[in-house]
Amino acid sequence: MLKTKIDAPDDLNPQETAEWVEALDDIVDEAGPDRASYLIERIMERAANLGVQVPLRFNTAYINTIPPEDELAYPGDRAIERRIKSLVRWNATAMVVRANKYDANIGGHLSTYASLATLLEVGYNHFFRGSYTGPDGAKLPGDFVYFQGHASPGVYSRAFLEGRLTGEHLKNFRHELREHPGLSSYPHPWLMPDFWQFPTVSMGLGPISAIYQARFMRYLENRGIIPKTGRKVWAFLGDGECDEPESLGAITLGSREKLDNLIFVVNCNLQRLDGPVRGNGSIVQELEAAFLGAGWNVIKCLWGAGWDDLFARDASGLLIKRMHECVDGEFQAFRANDGAYLRKEFFGKYPELLKLVEHMSDDELWALRRGGLDALKVFNAYRRAMISNGKPTVILAKTVKGYGLGESAEGRNTAHQTKKLGDADLIGIRDRFQIPLTDDQVHNLEFIRPAEDSPEMKYLRQRVEAQGGSLPSRIVKKIEIKAPDLELFKDTLGGSRGREASTTSAFVAVLKALMKSDLSKLIVPIVPDEARTFGMESLFRERGIYASQGQRYKPVDSNILLYYKEAQDGQILEEGITEAGSMSSCLAAGTAYANHGVPMIPFFIYYSMFGFQRVGDLIWAFADSRGKGFLLGGTAGRSTLNGEGLQHQDGHSPIHASTVPTCAVYDPAYAYELAVIIQDGIRRMYQEGEDRFYYLTVYNENYAQPPMPEPKGIIDGILKGIYKYQPAANGPAVAQLFGSGSILNEALKAQQILAEKYQVATDVWSVTSYNELRREALATERWNRLHPAEPERKSYIETVLEGSDGPIIASSDYIKAVPDQLAPWIGKRLTSLGADGFGRSESREHLRHFFEISAAAIVQATLSALAREGKFDAGRAAQAVAELGFNADSKDPARL
Numbered sequence: 071m072l073k074t075k076i077d078a079p080d081d082l083n084p085q086e087t088a089e090w091v092e093a094l095d096d097i098v099d100e101a102g103p104d105r106a107s108y109l110i111e112r113i114m115e116r117a118a119n120l121g122v123q124v125p126l127r128f129n130t131a132y133i134n135t136i137p138p139e140d141e142l143a144y145p146g147d148r149a150i151e152r153r154i155k156s157l158v159r160w161n162a163t164a165m166v167v168r169a170n171k172y173d174a175n176i177g178g179h180l181s182t183y184a185s186l187a188t189l190l191e192v193g194y195n196h197f198f199r200g201s202y203t204g205p206d207g208a209k210l211p212g213d214f215v216y217f218q219g220h221a222s223p224g225v226y227s228r229a230f231l232e233g234r235l236t237g238e239h240l241k242n243f244r245h246e247l248r249e250h251p252g253l254s255s256y257p258h259p260w261l262m263p264d265f266w267q268f269p270t271v272s273m274g275l276g277p278i279s280a281i282y283q284a285r286f287m288r289y290l291e292n293r294g295i296i297p298k299t300g301r302k303v304w305a306f307l308g309d310g311e312c313d314e315p316e317s318l319g320a321i322t323l324g325s326r327e328k329l330d331n332l333i334f335v336v337n338c339n340l341q342r343l344d345g346p347v348r349g350n351g352s353i354v355q356e357l358e359a360a361f362l363g364a365g366w367n368v369i370k371c372l373w374g375a376g377w378d379d380l381f382a383r384d385a386s387g388l389l390i391k392r393m394h395e396c397v398d399g400e401f402q403a404f405r406a407n408d409g410a411y412l413r414k415e416f417f418g419k420y421p422e423l424l425k426l427v428e429h430m431s432d433d434e435l436w437a438l439r440r441g442g443l444d445a446l447k448v449f450n451a452y453r454r455a456m457i458s459n460g461k462p463t464v465i466l467a468k469t470v471k472g473y474g475l476g477e478s479a480e481g482r483n484t485a486h487q488t489k490k491l492g493d494a495d496l497i498g499i500r501d502r503f504q505i506p507l508t509d510d511q512v513h514n515l516e517f518i519r520p521a522e523d524s525p526e527m528k529y530l531r532q533r534v535e536a537q538g539g540s541l542p543s544r545i546v547k548k549i550e551i552k553a554p555d556l557e558l559f560k561d562t563l564g565g566s567r568g569r570e571a572s573t574t575s576a577f578v579a580v581l582k583a584l585m586k587s588d589l590s591k592l593i594v595p596i597v598p599d600e601a602r603t604f605g606m607e608s609l610f611r612e613r614g615i616y617a618s619q620g621q622r623y624k625p626v627d628s629n630i631l632l633y634y635k636e637a638q639d640g641q642i643l644e645e646g647i648t649e650a651g652s653m654s655s656c657l658a659a660g661t662a663y664a665n666h667g668v669p670m671i672p673f674f675i676y677y678s679m680f681g682f683q684r685v686g687d688l689i690w691a692f693a694d695s696r697g698k699g700f701l702l703g704g705t706a707g708r709s710t711l712n713g714e715g716l717q718h719q720d721g722h723s724p725i726h727a728s729t730v731p732t733c734a735v736y737d738p739a740y741a742y743e744l745a746v747i748i749q750d751g752i753r754r755m756y757q758e759g760e761d762r763f764y765y766l767t768v769y770n771e772n773y774a775q776p777p778m779p780e781p782k783g784i785i786d787g788i789l790k791g792i793y794k795y796q797p798a799a800n801g802p803a804v805a806q807l808f809g810s811g812s813i814l815n816e817a818l819k820a821q822q823i824l825a826e827k828y829q830v831a832t833d834v835w836s837v838t839s840y841n842e843l844r845r846e847a848l849a850t851e852r853w854n855r856l857h858p859a860e861p862e863r864k865s866y867i868e869t870v871l872e873g874s875d876g877p878i879i880a881s882s883d884y885i886k887a888v889p890d891q892l893a894p895w896i897g898k899r900l901t902s903l904g905a906d907g908f909g910r911s912e913s914r915e916h917l918r919h920f921f922e923i924s925a926a927a928i929v930q931a932t933l934s935a936l937a938r939e940g941k942f943d944a945g946r947a948a949q950a951v952a953e954l955g956f957n958a959d960s961k962d963p964a965r966l
């Protein structure tokens with residue numbers, strides 16, 4: 071066994087110390103490490119009882135976690151696997167270099183995959199399952215693999231070898247528009263829906279979504295929606311990527327939820343884009359401490375088999391000591407130089423170490439590999455990770471950035487950005503990996519795939535078959551769902567019958583109706599510690615909060631009907647205060663139709679201010695993933711959420727949401743509008759199979775919810791974004807009032823004031839979605855642009871407004887940019903009122919007055935607009951400013 075030298079200058083009794091250490095050595099030799107660990111634990115307990123400060127350590131030595139004597143022999147044909155890996159390496163390199171040779175600066179990455187190749191190949195050949203066989207013999211989906219986004223050339227290259235992509239694909243890397251078929255830069259299910267499952271290239275999103283994916287898998291199993299299998303979620307991440315808060319921010323969930331279906335592999339090539347990840351420290355040791363502290367299994371895979379002999383012969387413990395002394399900046403330099411440098415700078419520090427390697431040539435020293443580049447070591451690390459012990463596992467695999475790419479890239483600080491290689495480097499790669507290509511073929515950057523009957527291809531096919539198929543692969547089963555009839559929501563459509571209620575409570579009613587419908591099982595309510603805010607707590611008792619361990623305590627409120635019920639088959643995902651985690655759950659749920667073949671319907675309701683602006687990138691990834699479902703921005707509106715002030719009052723999320731191409735954004739005023747939108751959303755997403763999702767604002771202001779009015783076409787209007795809610799009662803309207811969300815009520819009050827006090831007749835319109843109207847108008851405009859010889863088409867907004875005269879005063883609880891989206895079509899008529907500026911801690915009434923979105927403000931704006939058109943006396947309009955409570959020379963709230 072390995073012996074570590076005790077190097078303690080303040081050791082008062084070295085003799086005694088040596089005896090203790092020897093005793094431990096004996097235990098390990100005679101009874102094994104488990105017994106030693108048991109004894110140490112008992113001693114630590116005793117020490118704690120005696121008041122001894124026990125040093126807390128979350129680090130082990132800088133060596134492999136799995137000692138050579140515990141390793142299993144490699145199960146595959148290593149020589150042939152190496153040849154296959156070399157071909158994948160070559161093709162990955164050729165495709166990037168080629169793309170940049172013929173299309174300067176098109177980009178792509180060589181070095182990430184160069185460091186990752188062994189980690190992936192061992193996975194493909196022996197671990198990643200393309201499919202599983204279910205209890206009844208049915209073919210079930212396989213493992214989930216989150217690939218490092220920048221390693222995509224290697225993933226494409228492997229798929230090429232497997233015959234799933236053609237040489238044309240590889241030639242068209244990053245030529246998605248010019249040629250067909252093209253390959254996207256990174257993993258994007260939106261762009262390559264049959265291939266990529268998980269968009270990972272925004273650093274940090276892969277790791278956090280993998281954790282929640284593993285958790286959601288358990289949720290589906292525990293709810294009996296999918297069978298239990300040995301499926302794993304593998305997440306490959308960069309060591310630099312671990313600096314993103316999302317990467318490590320949710321790791322305690324992994325251990326808390328006992329996710330032994332989750333395996334992280336951190337590609338510790340010690341470098342990120344600009345340089346070393348921890349030049350002055352050790353990223354491996356730092357990550358080990360973080361993951362051990364969080365309760366994960368940590369497997370360090372640092373050194374290749376060549377080092378085993380050195381460790382075994384190093385009786386002094388100096389080799390480990392030397393490894394601890396070196397910071398990552400030095401380890402990087404060792405690889406960027408050569409064997410002579412390694413001998414001098416690493417081993418040369420201690421004469422004993424120089425002696426240890428005196429029998430080795432510089433080339434042999436140089437050939438000493440790192441663990442993540444040694445298939446045997448990687449195999450054993452993965453094998454250990456497959457053993458379920460109720461914990462997730464992280465493998466810290468030490469690799470070399472740009473491995474094998476030659477002097478211009480390997481271990482260099484510029485490695486990440488290297489995308490062009492000269493012939494000399496390419497020939498070097500060919501020779502090093504023994505690629506059977508001539509110099510000319512190398513120069514021409516030819517791709518290589520051996521003949522079908524070659525040993526390599528036979529082996530490859532056999533391994534793919536044994537693993538149940540290829541990865542990545544996104545296979546979407548047709549969804550067989552019929553949306554519920556609108557009738558299901560008849561209570562909501564009927565209005566609140568004189569009671570005052572909010573659209574949030576209307577949403578909860580819609581959700582409850584769905585949870586009692588045929589779709590019940592598929593509904594996934596997700597909430598980050600705000601269920602009580604939204605009045606959803608009754609669902610706790612009715613449906614249970616998902617808790618993998620059930621409820622191991624008697625809830626404090628067990629004496630009341632609506633107690634806090636946690637259950638193993640609970641339906642609600644109560645995520646705690648993590649919008650990023652909740653969104654990751656939503657991502658897992660909203661893509662389950664593809665990844666699990668079960669069309670789960672997520673309803674993620676959150677404090678709207680902490681949605682798009684806080685986790686916008688995860689929402690973008692949701693769209694890229696073709697996610698379906700509903701996001702609900704609760705406590706919506708800058709003035710409607712009163713009292714909470716600047717950081718809580720959301721006045722802009724519909725603008726954020728409108729930037730996501732597949733997101734339909736609605737800002738409904740009334741309960742029936744919400745019901746109509748949700749019903750149609752389920753129809754479009756799940757019945758018609760459209761890859762889109764919804765962002766709906768829901769408010770907490772209570773007011774009488776009217777029943778759905780009868781006029782024909784109202785449903786169409788709600789869905790398209792606008793309908794006339796209340797025509798003028800006092801003659802033909804001379805102005806049009808648009809209102810959205812809770813501010814529609816202010817428009818209605820304004821209509822009355824205008825009629826009664828100023829004898830001005832106005833129509834009131836409910837605008838449910840400026841964004842849907844804009845998108846339709848843009849599409850119409852484009853059609854007109856491209857068909858100049860055809861009769862011009864009219865956009866929906868223009869058609870709807872035909873015959874409705876006068877200025878348009880559009881008000882909402884959001885910034886003016888929301889109605890301004892229609893400016894290209896109605897701009898001359900449009901006055902936008904909105905809550906631009908920072909929120910304040912105040913009551914609704916004061917906030918609406920301050921932001922000039924109150925009924926009085928709408929009246930004032932209407933009179934002003936009419937006066938400008940000469941349809942209302944300007945003097946009277948000026949007088950009305952003060953009359954309505956405004957100071958014409960007050961400061962603009964947008965800038966206060």
Ligand SMILES: Cc1ncc(C[n+]2csc(CCOP(=O)(O)OP(=O)(O)O)c2C)c(N)n1
Pocket residue numbers: 181182185218220271272273274307308309310311312337339341342343347471486
């Ligand atoms: C959120 C985010 N920020 C920045 C980038 C740009 N970027 C791409 S790769 C990279 C470095 C990656 O380093 P590491 O995670 O160590 O991966 P390696 O390539 O070394 O395996 C950076 C900064 C990104 N893709 N995503």
Ligand SMILES: [Mg+2]
Pocket residue numbers: 308309310311337338339340341342347471
């Ligand atoms: Mg790195």
